[in-house]
Amino acid sequence: MGNVDLNARIPNNVNLKEDRRLQRALEAWQPKYIDWWMEMGPDGFQADEIYLRTAVDVGRDGWAHFDHVKMPEYRWGIFLSPAELERVVPCGDHFGDPAWQQVPGEYRNMLRRIIVTQADTEPASVEQQRLLGRTAPSQYDMRNLFQVNVEEGRHLWAMVYLLHTFFGRDGREEAEDLLRRRSGNVDSPRILGTFNEPVEDWLSFFMFTTFTDRDGKFQLLALAESGFDPLSRTTRFMLTEEAHHMFVGETGIGRVIERTAQVMNELGTEDVDKIRAHGAIDLPTIQRWLNRWYSSSVNLFGGEQSSNAATYFASGLKGRYKEDKYEDHVALDAIYPMDVPGNGGITTEEIPLRNAMNEVLRDGYTGDCEFVVGRWNRILEKAERSERMYLPHRRFNREIGIYASGHYDVKGNPITDAEWEAKHDQWLPSEDDLTYVKSLMKPCLEHGKIASWIAPPKKGINGNPFEWDYIRFDGTSAGVALGASPSLTG
Amino acid sequence: MSTTTAPSSEAASAAPVRFETRPEAYRHWSFQVEGPVARLGMQVSEHEGLRSDYELKLNSYDLSVDIELADVTRRLRFEHPGVRTLVVESSVPRIFCAGANIHMLGSSTHGFKVNFCKFTNETRLYLEDMAAECGIRTLAALNGTCAGGGYELALACDEIVLQDDGNTAVSLPEVPLLGVLPGTGGLTRLVDKRKVRRDLADVFSTVAEGIKGRRAEQWNLVDKVVPSSRFAEFVTERAQELAQGDGPRGRTANAEGVVLEPLGGTYEQGGVTHRNVTLAIDGRVGTITIKGPDAPPPADPAAARANANDLWTLRTARELDDVLLDLRFNRPDVGTLILKTEGDAAQVLAWDAFLAEHAEDDWFVFEILATWKRVLKRVDLSARSLFALIEPGSCFAGTLFDLTLACDRSYMLDDPDHPVSIELSALNRGPLPMSNGLTRLETRFLGAPDTLAAALAHEGPWDARDAEDAGVVTISPDDIDWEDEVRIAIEERASLSPDALTGMEANIRFAGPETLETKIFGRLSAWQNWIFQRPNAVGEQGALTLYGRPERPVYDWSRT
Incomplete structure (x- = not known):
């Protein structure tokens, strides 16, 4: 790809036109990215035209440009939020120094690790979701899935931009490795556990975008407080897109709950079998999906006591969520009272605040998730149902951190192995549940139609109605094979 | 001075260290012999170290772990003459060994640190002696995180196989992370035994996250990288290959071993x-x-x-x-x-x-x-x-x-x-x-x-x-x-x-030629022991002191 072509195809505000280093790196990487997208991106729909939002500028009008495009032709761009004048390192030992515009040599390896770990989640989620298009409950939802997918792709570009621009050959190699690893592949897995779990059904997809992408939001918020200014500006812009992913997740689950409540009211029953017979998903099953994905996502914040977290904060590479709301940005002498499992129960220990930074971020996340569950409960309230969803305790079902070695119930109380085994299927999806939810996963791609287990959205995308051609199917599309009408000549 | 004078070392004031043990009493290793292949699996018990003021997380070790390693190395020679290959591996998923426990080192007296390092160095040399003298080939199977002393243990084996999962690396993070040296033979074996080029050894020893995959093989940090899905199978096959034939001096499949009983002093x-x-x-x-x-x-x-x-x-x-x-x-x-x-x-x-x-x-x-x-x-x-x-x-x-x-x-x-x-x-x-x-x-x-x-x-x-x-x-x-x-x-x-x-x-004491051993004890250990005394490592703001704590180290930048 020539330079002229490269500039035309890659919307950016990083002066790509003049940046020979970045051009050289992208020339090599971009074709590999497309190969990866064709191999691991949404399966079966690459020739269709999807009504997608493309960021073409960071200004108010620029970041929400809508058009029908084929995904492989999507214009993945590179955008940083506008520079703040005289920004300073917002936290840690370098607090108050001018923010770094170049990578400080002493932190190069750490920063690269942080960026690679964040970057690795972006293509991972595309891979995890690649088969979902085939079971989309509506064109609207399919379009939202693909919007999420292309934006995760763009987030990968954003991180790769940093690797290419600031980390030399190592950075280019890491950028290639990002395209080499595969979610769930035993020989080349994605770095973080949750991103190797398959997202096989739409209930999982909505939970993933609610809870796992919300981890992403909080990680981005912490990185937005980085003293390394390009990372801060990159992540600030990514956050605007991340918000849409959580919108997809939260409204998705909300619509599933709305539909279930509606069926329960219509049938006048709470009986799971009857609700299922009617093609809706009973609330206890939704709760089990919630428990699974929330607990899995909670792990992503890492160990409760972490010397890495302390080092990242101390070095000014990663701050706290809304760092400016704190008074003490050095946080050297502060402590964090932490619940830790001890002999026969939970005790509170005073941990140096810096070592507890993962937990501080997890606190913010948990609070945010509580609000989400509250909004779902308002849907039940509005439907005049007395049932309520809940957020399990953060100790529940952990695989990483100080609670990983024991079992805890959904309220966070320690329980025995036997109790855990006995309650497992009550708290987490059983084989039965999985079979049932899987049985619902049938495509519903006809104009204006929607699957039985989910309510339609209140409104469509960009002022368009729900009943609208969000996808223009190509004659060769998997969608056509699955019942959609072709609107393009294949 | 009389014998009642209080010992000056913290280690000595704690319970005395005893060195006799036996496989049934191991707390940190599994040991199995199947025909000509012995498998030694590291599985460090967090709470069963020598002292209780640190936890041996992530297969990190203290002296109690090494005492068992020394014991098994000796017993293998006497008790299992039919063994031709020793696989040194981990019984913990995704973690081989994170090296010597930093909190243990940070809280130990200088004298204890020196003796700990000397003992662990001797034990690694015993592993190499065993390979050379008994023809028991040693194969390090790195199934995951292999840092510092973990990699140094691998370096003491004849062959190193590294799992390639796109993420697992071998590393010597002592210099960048702790302000000390990989002092259990690490630097010496890198260039003297494995003959890693000095500039590559320089890069490797300053990248805390280490080197993974094909590059680790290219730099000769490991002998082979093997995809995760074939890793277990490869290790088993390779162990069998290395186990072909009889050993020296009547070390045959049916040779009967001699069980070493406790000395009971x-x-x-x-x-x-x-x-x-x-x-x-x-x-x-x-x-x-x-x-x-x-x-x-x-x-x-x-x-x-x-x-x-x-x-x-x-x-x-x-x-x-x-x-x-x-x-x-x-x-x-x-x-x-x-x-x-x-x-x-x-x-x-x-x-x-x-x-x-x-x-x-x-x-x-x-x-x-x-x-x-x-x-x-x-x-x-x-x-x-x-x-x-x-x-x-x-x-x-x-x-x-x-x-x-x-x-x-x-x-x-x-x-x-x-x-x-x-x-x-x-x-x-x-x-x-x-x-x-x-x-x-x-x-x-x-x-x-x-x-x-x-x-x-x-x-x-x-x-x-x-x-x-x-x-x-x-x-x-x-x-x-x-x-x-x-x-x-x-x-x-x-x-x-x-x-x-x-x-x-x-x-x-050591006139005459240099060998790997004399370099380890005379050069690497001596520099390590010097660094162990320096404020940049053990001062109030030293890297070893502050590791895991919220503060970052502050160095005195003057070089000698």
Whole structure:
């Protein structure tokens, strides 16, 4: 790809036109990215035209440009939020120094690790979701899935931009490795556990975008407080897109709950079998999906006591969520009272605040998730149902951190192995549940139609109605094979 | 100073460290033998380290883990002669070994750190000795995180296989993360054993996250990278391949091993009592007395094996080893050691002759000799002043004479009324080399080849005067001078700076060529011990002190 072509195809505000280093790196990487997208991106729909939002500028009008495009032709761009004048390192030992515009040599390896770990989640989620298009409950939802997918792709570009621009050959190699690893592949897995779990059904997809992408939001918020200014500006812009992913997740689950409540009211029953017979998903099953994905996502914040977290904060590479709301940005002498499992129960220990930074971020996340569950409960309230969803305790079902070695119930109380085994299927999806939810996963791609287990959205995308051609199917599309009408000549 | 003086070391004030264990009692390793392949799986119990003020997370180790490793290395040689391959692996998913526990190091006294590193270095060398001497090939199977001491353990194996999952790396993060060195042979083995190019070794040793995948193989940091899905299978296959054929000196599939029983010594404030070796402490001076054999050697190797745990030569070597370790870890204040023997020199020579005759062909007899080799090296490497007293009734011949050569000085009584003699055996002439690769006689007479030749050609015993003339003892005071000469020498020695003596002895004991071993103990350890004292590592703002704490280290930037 020539330079002229490269500039035309890659919307950016990083002066790509003049940046020979970045051009050289992208020339090599971009074709590999497309190969990866064709191999691991949404399966079966690459020739269709999807009504997608493309960021073409960071200004108010620029970041929400809508058009029908084929995904492989999507214009993945590179955008940083506008520079703040005289920004300073917002936290840690370098607090108050001018923010770094170049990578400080002493932190190069750490920063690269942080960026690679964040970057690795972006293509991972595309891979995890690649088969979902085939079971989309509506064109609207399919379009939202693909919007999420292309934006995760763009987030990968954003991180790769940093690797290419600031980390030399190592950075280019890491950028290639990002395209080499595969979610769930035993020989080349994605770095973080949750991103190797398959997202096989739409209930999982909505939970993933609610809870796992919300981890992403909080990680981005912490990185937005980085003293390394390009990372801060990159992540600030990514956050605007991340918000849409959580919108997809939260409204998705909300619509599933709305539909279930509606069926329960219509049938006048709470009986799971009857609700299922009617093609809706009973609330206890939704709760089990919630428990699974929330607990899995909670792990992503890492160990409760972490010397890495302390080092990242101390070095000014990663701050706290809304760092400016704190008074003490050095946080050297502060402590964090932490619940830790001890002999026969939970005790509170005073941990140096810096070592507890993962937990501080997890606190913010948990609070945010509580609000989400509250909004779902308002849907039940509005439907005049007395049932309520809940957020399990953060100790529940952990695989990483100080609670990983024991079992805890959904309220966070320690329980025995036997109790855990006995309650497992009550708290987490059983084989039965999985079979049932899987049985619902049938495509519903006809104009204006929607699957039985989910309510339609209140409104469509960009002022368009729900009943609208969000996808223009190509004659060769998997969608056509699955019942959609072709609107393009294949 | 009396024996009741409080020890200055924190390690010594804690419960004394004991070095005897057995596989049934291991807390940190699984050990299984299946035909010609033994598998040693690291599975460190977090809460069962030597002290309770740290947790051994992520397969990190302390001395208690290494004591078991040393034990299994020894037992493998004696108890499982049919084994051809040892797989060193981890029983914990995704973690091989995170290295020495940093909190343990950070909270240990300087003396303990030094002795910990010395012991772990000796153990890794024993792994290599085992491979070289018994033909037991060692295969490190790195299934995940392999950092610092974890990688150094792998470096001590013949082959290293690394799981390739796009993420798992080998690393030596000591310099960038902790401000110290990979001091368990890491830097030395990188360039001397694996012959990694120095500039690549430089890059590798400063990247905390390490090097993974194909590049690790290209740089020769590992021998092979294998995809995760084939990893277990590959390790099993490779272990079998390496296990083909018989080992040396009758190490065949059906060779029967010898179980090493506990020595069961008595440990008291005043010393240690074993059957053949005792340690008696008086203030800062300890006297090690070795009893010679009171019976002739067995008729043949089979008879020796049948009586392995009571065999004078093997038992004495093991007991001496135990006393040396007890001194290092539990009695740091005993700076001067007097070495004595009691018994019949002719019997010692008869036992030496037995070893010399059968060591070539019989694996078990060879193991006894190899044990002596290791114990004598441990004497060389002990940071204590060593004086041998060759008195009437002693039996400093052959192997035990080599002990006098390991000492800093030897005093031989010249009293015609109470004649005393020393004598060489075949074992002084080659099979018991020092870490520089030379015998103690060769090292002693490095600048005097004629004197060496004369000593080697000497038949029969030396009396005191001849011995001094031949240069095989330091001095032969007569009966009138003896008492004062010896007393003053010991009192003077015990009054000198222990640090200066440690440095002085370590520098003059090892004349001659450099080897991997001498570099590890003389260069790597010395620099490490210097760094372990420096504020940049252990000061209030030092990297080792602050590791895991919220503060970042602050360095003094001046270089020496």
